[in-house]
Amino acid sequence: MRFRIALGFAIVASAPGVAGQQAITEADLAAFQPRHVGPAVTGGRIHDVEALPGDPSTIYVATASGGLWKSVNRGITWTNLWEHMPVSTFGDLAIAPSDPRVLYAGTGEQQNRQSTSWGKGVYRSDDAGATWRHLGLDDTRHTGRVRVHPGNPDIVYVAALGNLWRSSPDRGVYRSRDGGESWEKVLYIDEHTGAVDLAIDPSNPDVLYAAMYQRQRRTWGFNGGGPGSGIYKTTDGGDSWRELTDGLPEGDKGRIGIAIAESNPQVLHALVQHDTESGGYRSEDGGESWEKVNDRNIRPMYYSHVFIDPSNEDRVYTLATSAHRSEDGGRTFVEIAERPTYDVGVHADHHTMWIDPSDPEHFYLAGDAGLHETYDMGVTFRRIHNLPIGQFYGITVDNRDPYRIYGGMQDNHSWMGPSRTRSWEGIVDDEWRQSGFGDGMYQQADPDGRTIYINTQNGGWTRFDNITGDMMSLRLSAPEGEEPYRWDWVSPSLVSRHDPNVVYLGGNRLFVSRDRGDSFTRTEDLTRRQDRDTLEIMGVRGADIELSRNDGTSSYGEIVTISESPLDPAVLWVGTDDGNVQVSTDGGRSWNEVSGGAPGLPDGTYVSRVLASADARGTAYVTFDAHRDGDFRPYVYRAEEFGAVWTPLHEGLPSGSANVIVQHPDNPDVLFLGTEHHVFASTDRGASWARFPNLPTTAYDDMVIHPREKDLVLGTHGRSIIILDDVGPLARYGATGADAVALHDARPGTIMNYWKDTSYRAQALFMGDNPVDGTLVTYRLGPGSGPARLTVRNAAGDIVREMAVPAEPGLHRVNWDLRHTLPASDGEVWAAQDPTVVPRTLAQRGPLVSPGIYTLELSARGATAMGNVTVSGDPDLPLTVEDYREREAFLLEILELTSQLGEAGNNDGALYRRQLMQLYSAINGGGVRQGTLHPPTTTQREQMERIRQALRRMGLVA
Numbered sequence: 001m002r003f004r005i006a007l008g009f010a011i012v013a014s015a016p017g018v019a020g021q022q023a024i025t026e027a028d029l030a031a032f033q034p035r036h037v038g039p040a041v042t043g044g045r046i047h048d049v050e051a052l053p054g055d056p057s058t059i060y061v062a063t064a065s066g067g068l069w070k071s072v073n074r075g076i077t078w079t080n081l082w083e084h085m086p087v088s089t090f091g092d093l094a095i096a097p098s099d100p101r102v103l104y105a106g107t108g109e110q111q112n113r114q115s116t117s118w119g120k121g122v123y124r125s126d127d128a129g130a131t132w133r134h135l136g137l138d139d140t141r142h143t144g145r146v147r148v149h150p151g152n153p154d155i156v157y158v159a160a161l162g163n164l165w166r167s168s169p170d171r172g173v174y175r176s177r178d179g180g181e182s183w184e185k186v187l188y189i190d191e192h193t194g195a196v197d198l199a200i201d202p203s204n205p206d207v208l209y210a211a212m213y214q215r216q217r218r219t220w221g222f223n224g225g226g227p228g229s230g231i232y233k234t235t236d237g238g239d240s241w242r243e244l245t246d247g248l249p250e251g252d253k254g255r256i257g258i259a260i261a262e263s264n265p266q267v268l269h270a271l272v273q274h275d276t277e278s279g280g281y282r283s284e285d286g287g288e289s290w291e292k293v294n295d296r297n298i299r300p301m302y303y304s305h306v307f308i309d310p311s312n313e314d315r316v317y318t319l320a321t322s323a324h325r326s327e328d329g330g331r332t333f334v335e336i337a338e339r340p341t342y343d344v345g346v347h348a349d350h351h352t353m354w355i356d357p358s359d360p361e362h363f364y365l366a367g368d369a370g371l372h373e374t375y376d377m378g379v380t381f382r383r384i385h386n387l388p389i390g391q392f393y394g395i396t397v398d399n400r401d402p403y404r405i406y407g408g409m410q411d412n413h414s415w416m417g418p419s420r421t422r423s424w425e426g427i428v429d430d431e432w433r434q435s436g437f438g439d440g441m442y443q444q445a446d447p448d449g450r451t452i453y454i455n456t457q458n459g460g461w462t463r464f465d466n467i468t469g470d471m472m473s474l475r476l477s478a479p480e481g482e483e484p485y486r487w488d489w490v491s492p493s494l495v496s497r498h499d500p501n502v503v504y505l506g507g508n509r510l511f512v513s514r515d516r517g518d519s520f521t522r523t524e525d526l527t528r529r530q531d532r533d534t535l536e537i538m539g540v541r542g543a544d545i546e547l548s549r550n551d552g553t554s555s556y557g558e559i560v561t562i563s564e565s566p567l568d569p570a571v572l573w574v575g576t577d578d579g580n581v582q583v584s585t586d587g588g589r590s591w592n593e594v595s596g597g598a599p600g601l602p603d604g605t606y607v608s609r610v611l612a613s614a615d616a617r618g619t620a621y622v623t624f625d626a627h628r629d630g631d632f633r634p635y636v637y638r639a640e641e642f643g644a645v646w647t648p649l650h651e652g653l654p655s656g657s658a659n660v661i662v663q664h665p666d667n668p669d670v671l672f673l674g675t676e677h678h679v680f681a682s683t684d685r686g687a688s689w690a691r692f693p694n695l696p697t698t699a700y701d702d703m704v705i706h707p708r709e710k711d712l713v714l715g716t717h718g719r720s721i722i723i724l725d726d727v728g729p730l731a732r733y734g735a736t737g738a739d740a741v742a743l744h745d746a747r748p749g750t751i752m753n754y755w756k757d758t759s760y761r762a763q764a765l766f767m768g769d770n771p772v773d774g775t776l777v778t779y780r781l782g783p784g785s786g787p788a789r790l791t792v793r794n795a796a797g798d799i800v801r802e803m804a805v806p807a808e809p810g811l812h813r814v815n816w817d818l819r820h821t822l823p824a825s826d827g828e829v830w831a832a833q834d835p836t837v838v839p840r841t842l843a844q845r846g847p848l849v850s851p852g853i854y855t856l857e858l859s860a861r862g863a864t865a866m867g868n869v870t871v872s873g874d875p876d877l878p879l880t881v882e883d884y885r886e887r888e889a890f891l892l893e894i895l896e897l898t899s900q901l902g903e904a905g906n907n908d909g910a911l912y913r914r915q916l917m918q919l920y921s922a923i924n925g926g927g928v929r930q931g932t933l934h935p936p937t938t939t940q941r942e943q944m945e946r947i948r949q950a951l952r953r954m955g956l957v958a
Contacts, residue, residue, distance in 0.1 A: 060103070307353055
């Protein structure tokens with residue numbers, strides 16, 4: 001349904017959208033396989049790490065938004081246990097002490113930051129994570145802690161924080177006595193207060209301690225405390241609770257972390273947030289009385305993590321921006337994981353640890369930068385940097401070949417890395433290089449190939465040279481006497497596609513530079529200019545919040561997305577965090593706010609992305625993210641006539657906020673949508689959507705389609721960078737719907753050898769995926785049965801390669817490796833390379849073809865579809881087409897001789913066959929050896945001629 005905005009924004013239904021477009025299906029999108037390119041070296045936020053007490057080589061890692069991972073070899077290799085589950089975010093994982101096969105996973109992170117994702121309750125596994133079943137508690141959204149009875153794996157307690165963004169009754173402490181089949185809410189304070197931590201007495205599991213936490217975040221700020229926060233105790237397994245107050249500070253409290261000493265359960269340690277008495281508190285009588293032992297409590301909203309060594313009641317660890325250890329019950333501390341200076345040593349911002357009960361010198365430490373391990377109680381660490389769980393906010397690409405990807409990460413700086421390399425093993429993490437500091441955000445590439453504009457949190461902005469590392473700060477500040485500019489955490493920038501000297505930066509105003517950032521003009525304030533001190537959170541005015549006031553949200557009312565029309569540089573769109581969609585048709589001199597025309601949209605909803613469309617000057621696609629109001633539905637619209645007409649496009653989309661939308665450069669009807677959990681495609685201007693089923697569940701925060709390669713590059717907030725190679729065929733998807741056999745245009749192929757440039761790196765290193773060999777061939781088959789065959793012919797019409805390919809109805813992708821068929825390869829069946837052991841095939845292969853245009857023939861269903869593919873030589877080798885042809889002819893001649901020779905039984909025949917194949921492999925390569933693309937040397941030609949003459953004399957060949 002379309003809606004036209006009349007005067008006063010009255011909404012009138014209009015005619016349906018464009019008809020006749022064929023909708024893509026999820027089954028057809030299964031043809032696209034993701035390529036995980038990393039990086040892993042940066043890590044990503046981890047909320048819980050657990051290991052088996054008797055086997056610390058078995059580790060579980062629960063991440064903020066990148067899934068749940070398991071290693072059985074101390075972190076050498078990992079398996080994601082949560083690749084395609086409904087959500088990807090975790091608060092806690094619990095291993096049943098009496099049966100390590102039983103696991104409980106509490107989803108939804110508990111760290112309260114503005115990028116926090118939300119969960120779907122609790123899951124259980126009875127086979128050490130191989131399979132899971134959902135146990136409910138969906139609406140609790142965020143899990144603080146899960147505790148399992150030490151003697152009965154079916155008795156479990158969940159500290160449920162509840163929706164971070166909206167008050168609700170779905171919070172508190174929940175208990176199950178039947179393994180999660182049913183739940184009782186055994187401790188509840190009010191609709192604002194949830195449970196953030198739980199401790200269970202291992203010697204008497206009827207005794208539990210719960211840390212209750214009143215908090216709420218909204219788009220404009222955060223309130224991190226209130227009268228609901230406190231510590232509660234039960235001595236009857238949760239049937240009744242009482243608040244513990246003796247020695248604890250009176251009045252409103254904030255976040256509380258609590259730990260119990262396994263070696264003496266009467267000893268407890270708590271980190272308590274309070275306006276005047278924040279710090280560490282110790283009890284030696286089971287919580288009946290408390291003593292304040294220190295003032296240490298760093299940024300409690302985001303941390304408040306305390307642990308007691310299971311073998312020593314006086315050894316206490318606190319984790320926050322820095323990590324500390326006490327040997328005297330929390331009275332004095334020394335810093336562990338020390339950093340000699342910023343960005344050197346062990347990354348700051350720690351959230352969890354697992355202490356080996358049999359060796360207190362050994363523990364795992366995890367936080368914003370991933371996982372570390374120590375064997376000397378925190379003096380030195382091994383970084384376990386093979387988990388691809390990076391959290392990107394924004395990405396871009398340049399136009400080099402291969403193109404580079406640039407991205408900004410949550411608390412892990414900005415990085416640049418290649419889309420592919422020549423490395424046989426893959427994209428090694430060392431290929432990724434740091435390009436900025438702080439929390440990396442939006443990235444924009446200048447067409448000159450070396451200048452990158454890099455945003456950091458809260459308005460930081462630099463112009464970066466990707467060759468030398470030169471870094472020029474472009475940060476802006478308001479003139480003296482004016483109010484300071486406001487910048488969002490992820491304040492955006494944009495390089496004009498019409499004039500690369502023009503760059504845009506978004507704050508509360510749009511800043512425009514026409515000299516690559518050296519100077520700026522500015523627009524009026526484009527936000528609603530609300531005073532957030534007058535807005536209420538949990539009934540408290542912003543000005544009156546006392547605990548963690550607006551932590552993580554330095555200001556409110558800022559531009560968060562910018563788009564320039566690809567058809568007219570005077571047409572600009574911006575979206576703000578307070579719900580404005582502003583459009584200008586005169587290059588930013590005047591603006592019109594049009595968000596009120598979006599039907600069904602709650603007023604003031606955060607504008608996650610605005611995309612000026614290529615199909616009309618006045619058309620844009622706009623996504624809104626309402627999760628900051630506790631509403632997890634996606635909102636996607638097409639705005640036409642410069643915002644006068646709005647069409648909702650989100651019908652049928654599953655729960656999960658819409659974060660980003662991009663348009664296919666070859667067909668504006670084809671759209672791609674990234675949400676909190678999935679990526680969707682539409683081939684009918686958003687009238688319908690289909691999910692890419694092979695992509696992992698994670699948050700998709702940014703996307704870009706490379707203009708030359710047509711790769712869809714995904715910046716995820718949890719699984720680093722993922723590439724879907726060549727989505728070009730989707731631009732023609734609707735045009736081939738009635739064809740029995742449709743062969744899509746193949747991207748040009750480049751002749752190259754993958755280089756075995758690393759040696760014996762064992763199994764612990766992460767390697768990003770390089771593309772498959774050669775070129776991808778995408779085709780679609782209509783209903784029917786029978787075989788399908790792909791034939792490749794050269795310019796002379798000779799068959800170069802012939803393969804049986806998948807023949808089921810639907811969309812398929814195979815690759816031609818730009819090689820000839822080997823002799824005696826009749827009946828060759830295409831099969832994808834299995835990378836689980838080695839990334840590329842070790843089998844003997846035919847010679848590479850020469851540069852030129854090749855014909856592809858796809859035969860099936862009694863019909864044949866034809867297309868061409870252009871093959872180019874290696875751009876980094878100074879070879880002519882004739883050089884390639886000489887090499888190709890030479891290798892084919894060797895194969896012809898060996899074919900004539902057959903399986904010669906005499907010794908001479910076998911000897912010469914060996915010599916021929918040695919000569920063949922010296923040029924063509926084999927196994928891990930790459931060979932050469934150069935034509936044969938004079939010596940090699942002479943060697944083959946001697947062999948040929950000898951075989952002729954023996955009558956073995958013609």
